Amino acid sequence: MDVEALETQKPLSTSSSISGFDPIISATNVVKQYGLVTALSGLNLTVMPGEIYGLLGPNGAGKSTMIKIINGLIEPTSGIVKVLGHNPSSEPVEVKSSIGYVSENSTLYESLSPRDFFEFVASVRKLDPKLANERVARLATAFGLNEYYDSPIATLSMGTKQKVSIIAALMHEPPLLLLDEPLNGLDAKSSRILKDLISFQTEKKRGAVLFSTHIMEIAEHICTRIGIIYQGKIVAEGSLDELRRAASGQQVGSTQTLEEVFLKLTHEEEEIAETVRTLREAFYVTK
Numbered sequence: 001m002d003v004e005a006l007e008t009q010k011p012l013s014t015s016s017s018i019s020g021f022d023p024i025i026s027a028t029n030v031v032k033q034y035g036l037v038t039a040l041s042g043l044n045l046t047v048m049p050g051e052i053y054g055l056l057g058p059n060g061a062g063k064s065t066m067i068k069i070i071n072g073l074i075e076p077t078s079g080i081v082k083v084l085g086h087n088p089s090s091e092p093v094e095v096k097s098s099i100g101y102v103s104e105n106s107t108l109y110e111s112l113s114p115r116d117f118f119e120f121v122a123s124v125r126k127l128d129p130k131l132a133n134e135r136v137a138r139l140a141t142a143f144g145l146n147e148y149y150d151s152p153i154a155t156l157s158m159g160t161k162q163k164v165s166i167i168a169a170l171m172h173e174p175p176l177l178l179l180d181e182p183l184n185g186l187d188a189k190s191s192r193i194l195k196d197l198i199s200f201q202t203e204k205k206r207g208a209v210l211f212s213t214h215i216m217e218i219a220e221h222i223c224t225r226i227g228i229i230y231q232g233k234i235v236a237e238g239s240l241d242e243l244r245r246a247a248s249g250q251q252v253g254s255t256q257t258l259e260e261v262f263l264k265l266t267h268e269e270e271e272i273a274e275t276v277r278t279l280r281e282a283f284y285v286t287k
């Protein structure tokens with residue numbers, strides 16, 4: 001949940017319907033330029049109901065940019081994006097009410113306590129206060145947030161703020177969860193709870209999850225599909241096994257872990273080897 005994402009939130013006049021066959025997210029040829037920087041260079045992405053899609057890529061690959069475009073926080077330079085058939089730029093109300101968003105660096109109202117913040121989110125989203133309270137109470141207990149319930153958000157640790165953000169994103173039971181590096185700052189127990197919640201999201205309501213991470217292990221364990229994003233494009237996509245096959249086709253030898261697959265498909269293996277060589281020459285090789 002993010003303050004920015006709430007700004008245009010209003011009640012829905014018509015409810016979005018989810019058919020088993022319509023994509024929850026469809027993005028075609030998305031380009032995003034920030035001045036001279038090309039953050040996205042023709043990205044294609046489809047996420048179907050029931051999928052947990054992991055956008056996996058190194059820093060600067062374009063993950064956060066794509067997630068913000070899907071949520072309507074920034075506009076693409078070109079390309080088409082639809083969320084449940086709606087355009088995030090021209091139909092922000094429909095799109096934002098379908099999404100629970102946890103941003104990379106959540107900007108929360110720091111002077112509010114979690115209790116006040118959840119009440120605020122419930123009122124902006126026009127949720128039934130009793131149902132919203134019950135849901136929040138269960139999530140807060142699961143995440144061990146109760147002892148911080150009345151402290152100003154400004155005084156909370158990064159991980160605790162992240163929990164507040166996650167709970168706020170789940171309050172309206174959205175069909176689509178958009179999570180940008182959601183495990184950042186979370187302790188092991190909370191990470192585990194969030195991973196379970198991510199799985200429930202797709203089991204219960206034919207919802208979907210799109211999350212970004214640069215951590216292979218997370219993608220490896222919870223995704224139904226993984227897209228490897230590199231320099232603003234999806235360079236490979238599929239289940240872990242499909243990606244393994246794609247990577248071993250590029251280079252002889254059996255590829256085992258997602259980390260190896262990732263390094264091969266993004267050609268970072270050579271870059272890393274080159275960097276290590278340069279560092280060794282600079283620091284460790286005596287001439």
Ligand SMILES: Nc1ncnc2c1ncn2[C@@H]1O[C@H](COP(=O)(O)OP(=O)(O)O)[C@@H](O)[C@H]1O
Nearest residue numbers: 034037039057058059060061062063064065066
């Ligand atoms: N507001 C911005 N202005 C200029 N460049 C940006 C902005 N946001 C992101 N970028 C650039 O776009 C590229 C992709 O960034 P980002 O989407 O944040 O990547 P990731 O989330 O995968 O680390 C990077 O080169 C980044 O420096």
Ligand SMILES: [Mg+2]
Nearest residue numbers: 063064065104
């Ligand atoms: Mg990012």
